Structure formats: structure tokens, C-alpha cells
Amino acid sequence: GENVEQHPSTLSVQEGDSAVIKCTYSDSASNYFPWYKQELGKRPQLIIDIRSNVGEKKDQRIAVTLNKTAKHFSLHITETQPEDSAVYFCAATAYGQNFVFGPGTRLSVLP
Amino acid sequence: NAGVMQNPRHLVRRRGQEARLRCSPMKGHSHVYWYRQLPEEGLKFMVYLQKENIIDESGMPKERFSAEFPKEGPSILRIQQVVRGDSAAYFCASSPTDITGTDTQYFGPGTRLTVL
Numbered sequence A: 001g002e003n004v005e006q007h008p009s010t011l012s013v014q015e016g017d018s019a020v021i022k023c024t025y026s027d028s029a030s031n032y033f034p035w036y037k038q039e040l041g042k043r044p045q046l047i048i049d050i051r052s053n054v055g056e057k058k059d060q061r062i063a064v065t066l067n068k069t070a071k072h073f074s075l076h077i078t079e080t081q082p083e084d085s086a087v088y089f090c091a092a093t094a095y096g097q098n099f100v101f102g103p104g105t106r107l108s109v110l111p
Numbered sequence B: 001n002a003g004v005m006q007n008p009r010h011l012v013r014r015r016g017q018e019a020r021l022r023c024s025p026m027k028g029h030s031h032v033y034w035y036r037q038l039p040e041e042g043l044k045f046m047v048y049l050q051k052e053n054i055i056d057e058s059g060m061p062k063e064r065f066s067a068e069f070p071k072e073g074p075s076i077l078r079i080q081q082v083v084r085g086d087s088a089a090y091f092c093a094s095s096p097t098d099i100t101g102t103d104t105q106y107f108g109p110g111t112r113l114t115v116l
Helices: none
Strands: A004-007 A010-014 A019-025 A032-038 A045-051 A056-059 A062-067 A072-077 A086-092 A105-110 B005-007 B010-013 B019-024 B031-037 B043-050 B053-056 B065-068 B075-079 B088-095 B111-115
Touching: A004 A086, A010 A019, A019 A086, A019 A105, A032 A062, A045 A056, A045 A062, A072 A086, B010 B019, B019 B088, B019 B111, B031 B075, B043 B065, B043 B075, B075 B088
Parallel strands: A010 A105, B010 B111
Antiparallel strands: A004 A019, A019 A072, A032 A045, A032 A086, A056 A062, A062 A072, A086 A105, B005 B019, B019 B075, B031 B043, B031 B088, B043 B053, B065 B075, B088 B111
């Protein structure tokens, strides 16, 4: 079955700097890769996703890149703000399969 | 279009009692997923259901736990004879039938179960 690893487990950056979180997956059949943000005590919220027919996707300060050959994908947040502080989860899935989530990255943006 | 709804938001049970968690998917969504999250930990898949069918229950303990998604009404996750180790946040997510073949999941607010 699918296995998703995520690094780093914790990340601290200064406000205004960039943050990068990386995930690797094992199943070459996986074709959909969402990223979720979870604030303390709240639900996970989808922030961006990418499908396997695309190499990069951007939405304002957030971007995701996918390398199918190496089986890894990354979340990039530019110009970080204190409200970006949260736990971020990546996931991988193929059609009809359940999502497999990474263990999460706790991002702290320091003012 | 209301989002995914879960109730109750908080549930307190004594050891040995039953817990029933409800999830109403977004309108038009026919797939429901249940996850468990312990404090400071990730999302652990439990079960994936479509209307009247369990598709994948590989993450759900064989004993004391059951799930259903009837033709009418919400999906229900049922935990019998709860123990302290069942204390966690239980999240439900729903997804539409996606013609591209892969479904985006949207999460409910969760039910925080505390077992005394």
C-alpha cells in the first residue's frame, strides 16, 4: 500500500521568509496530492492540490510542485505571515483509494 | 451549500458506554471517510463508505467499532464499550463523485470524544 513521508516535522521561519515542506510517496499509481492546513482545535482545510498530469500549481503565496519520477511533492509558502502558523499535512491517493496522509509539519512563523 | 456537518462536537462517555458519532456530507457528495486524530498526531484513516456500502474498513479496529452510511440520513461511527484509549478527535470527510477519477475530500469540524 501507499506510504507517505513528510519532512520536516517542525519548521520555524521568520515572518516574511519562505517555508518549504516536502513529502515523498511510494505508490506510483497515486495521482492526486492535496495539502491541508490545520489550526489548533480546528478541522483540516484544503489549501492547494495537484494532479499527476501537472508539474506545478500556484495560488497567491502558496505553490505545490510534483516530481513523478522521484515520487515527491513539495509545498512552498512565500512571504510567510503569523497566520500561516499551523500544522500542514500532505496526502497521496489514487482513484477509488483512501487518502494516505503524512505525519504533519508544525510551522511556526515568528514575528 | 452547507459544509460537512458533524455532531455532537463534544461527547463525554464513561468507560463501557457507547458512543455514536454522526456525519452529514456536503450536498451531492456520496463518499464519506472517517479519521481519528490523537493530540499532536496525524490523521489516521479508519473507514471509507459510499451510500449503503463499506468500501474500505482496513483502518478500523475489528472489535467495538462499526460504521454505516444508510441510503437516507447521516453516516454513523459507532464505538461500543468505550475505553480511555478511544479518547480522540474523530473527523469525517466527504467527497463528490469526480469524473476525473480522483475525489477531493472536505472535512467536518470533528467530534471530540472524551472517555472518563
